[in-house]
Every structure is written in structure tokens, then in C-alpha cells.
Amino acid sequence: MALNPYDTPRGKLRSRVEATRRQFLLLVGAVGALGATLFGGIELLKFMFPAATLEAPPQFKTHFTVDDLTGSGTLKVNVLSDTGNRVTVVLDTTGIYAVYLVCTHLGCTPNYVSDVTSGTGVTDTAQTVAKHYSAEGGAISTRNGWACPCHGSRYFIDSTNFYGPAPRPMDWVDISVSPDKFFVVNRAAITVYRQAGDTSVPRWRLDPKTGKSNGATVGV
């Protein structure tokens, strides 16, 4: 029975019964220090992930009203955008919808262009292009859409990608009409999420007269 630690062979583990007070304190200290380091390390890592950010809230009111969108008679596909909030509101022959303008490739904001198919070699047929502009199959003079300035992806006005590196269509987000006729858009509430290769035209629409949506969501 060796009670004096200096009497014991070096490096040999002794049973717990034989542990001296010094060894016990050393063990407790070591475990404590290790635990504190581990806890501190984890908390420090969590510190680096902000628990709250000062970013703009996802729901906001646009600076234009329903009348602004429906009033103009020049185009059959009318578009009003709030590029600061990265949202565009589109009126086509069947109703209103809002697109979250974040390129699905690497997240830039695509620009509005009046002739999106030019230079892309895309043939304008009822099956490929026209369906994105009119439910009746394309008797519309406009071919407006979205062109991303970063890597040249292009989208039809309903956010369907057809050119460039973008893997899938941009998302549609929830839009409603406030009592003072301004649009209220909620970027956090996705109404249409289409996978890569999905070129169908979503049926989700907001009725400009009643201000109610038909609730035809996709992929959510």
C-alpha cells in the first residue's frame, strides 16, 4: 500500500482507492478545465452565428397600388418592381403574382428587360415561350423578362428560367392587397417553388378585383 505518490512506480495507474488527495484534485481540476474549455469553445462558436440580425423584415408594403398595376393599358403583361426589396409584381391575363427576384444560380438580382429572348436562340412557339405570357397561347406583343447581370441567366416574366446557368425558376411569394390598395408582399411565404426543369406555368394568382388569391400553391 503506497500512500506516498513518490513511492509508486512512475506511469503506473493506481486504483481509485489508492488515489491520493493531490491526484484527486489534479483529476478534478483537469476535468474541470477541459469542460470549461469545451463549453467556452461551443459558446464562442455559437456567438459567431448571430441569434438575431438587423435585416429588413420579410413582409413589407410596396410603394405602388393595385390601380397603378392595372391602370396602364399599354402592355397586356404589366410589371411593377420594388428592386430594393427584390420583389416584382406581375399582372397577366389571369391575375396577379409576385416573384422574389433572387437568381437561383448564385443569388444576384436579375434586371428587367423588355425583350428577354433576343440573342438566346430560343424559338418563340406556344409550347416554349408564349405560354409564359398568355393563357390563350401567346397573342401578346411583349416578351419581357429577367436577365441576371452576374452570369447572364434569363427568365421569362413568370420566373421560368430558359437560358444561362440558373438551375431552376425563381420563387413566387405571397402577395395580398392592404385596405389602402397597396400591395403587401411576404418574402418568407413562398407560394410557388418549382424544381429544376419545371417549365409549367403556375396557376397561383391574386384576383385584381376581389384582392383574394386562388391558393393554387406549387411545391410548398
Add this chain to the structure above:
Amino acid sequence: MSSRPTEGNPLRAFASQIWGSIFRHGLPTTDKVAARTALTNFFLHVHPVRVKKSAIRVSYTLCLGGLSFFLFILLTISGLFLMFYYIPSVDQAYQNIKDLQFVATFGLVIRNLHRWAAHGMVITVWLHMARVFYQGAYKPPREFNWAIGTFLLLITLLLSFSGYLLPWDQLAVWAITVGTNMAKYAPIAGPYTRYLLLGGRNVGQGALIRFYVLHVVALPLIGFILMVIHFWRVRKDGFTGGL
């Protein structure tokens, strides 16, 4: 040790003591003294005591590592001056850069010095790595230093990338949007990495201050420590002579 002619003049004796405390040896008249001079001086100690004649040919290393280090020093000093004018706030950053260019005396020179030296350093570091690779200078006993070198290349690129956001112009914001979205494509850790880098979901104030701290403190500090090891290792491994 040489005798000091200090008889009878306390001022000269004091000056001589200071001189002697800094420079422990006289002029290197013999090989032995020269070796000792290099060994006992902080600024000279990284130099090898003896160098093969073939090793000091310019075409041996093309001075690419030295050029990279020179540009790093240049970037540190010019960056220090830029920090007196630059405030990492989304409301002020762009205006600060404009002030540097058009208001601050000599600001245009310092800013452009920083910018072009940064481009230059990326180029020289790449070329340095290519030179080492093509000459097979990564082979034993230099594998460890090659590994340190790859991390230094990474640090150089990260410094370049993080500095890109700081002017807070359209190019900066969208380049960082694209760059951090690329990071998001990494499996599992991707989205977390992006959130960690940006301090949020979009490139905003949180991203600016994070990239600023990385750019002016964290990355240069890591780079400096790695460089110290890198240079020391170069001396210890010695020269291979002409290949």
C-alpha cells in the same frame, strides 16, 4: 573582441557601450566572425551562415517568394494608412473610398498602391508556387513547408476576397453575394458557412464588419505566423543548389 578606445571620455564610453551591446562583433574579417555575426543578430539570423554560389543566382528562385513578402509588407503599411480613413459601415464605406480617392492628400496613391499590390501578390504567390512545383522543390525534406505554402496561398486568396467587399460598391456586394452563395453549395456545412461569413442571410452590415475584421486582423495574423514558420523552414532545409 576588439578593444574600445574609451580612455578618459565618459560620453564616448557610454556610446561605445550602447554600440557594443547591439553589435556584438566587429566587422566580419574572417569566416568565423562572419558566421557569428549572422548568428547573433536578430535581423540576420534567418540568413544562412553559408550559401552556395549556385543558390544566389536570380534564376534559381526568381525572387518570387521574396517579392510576395515584399508586397505583403507593402500591403500591411498601405493598409494601415487606409484604416485611418475607412469606416466599415454600409452608410460610410463607399464615401470613405471616394474621400480617399478625391479628398485625402496622397490618398489616391495609397489606395491604388494597396489595390495593385494585392493583385500583384496573388500573381507572385501563384508563380512562386508554380516555380516550386515545376522545380520539384516540394520533395523531401520540404514537404512540410510545401503544406505551409498551400495554406499561405489560401490566406492570400482569402485576403484578396475579403478586401474586395470593403469598398461597398455594386461590384463588391454582388461579388460577395456570388462568392458566399458558392460556399452555400458545399454539402451540409454550406448554408452554415454562408450564415457565419455574412452574419445574416444577405450581404449587409453584418457581412461588412465580418469581412473587415477578417481582412485587417484575423487573416494577416494567421498569415504572419505561417510566414514566420515558412521562412524559418526555408533556412533550415537549406538550398538544393542548381537542379
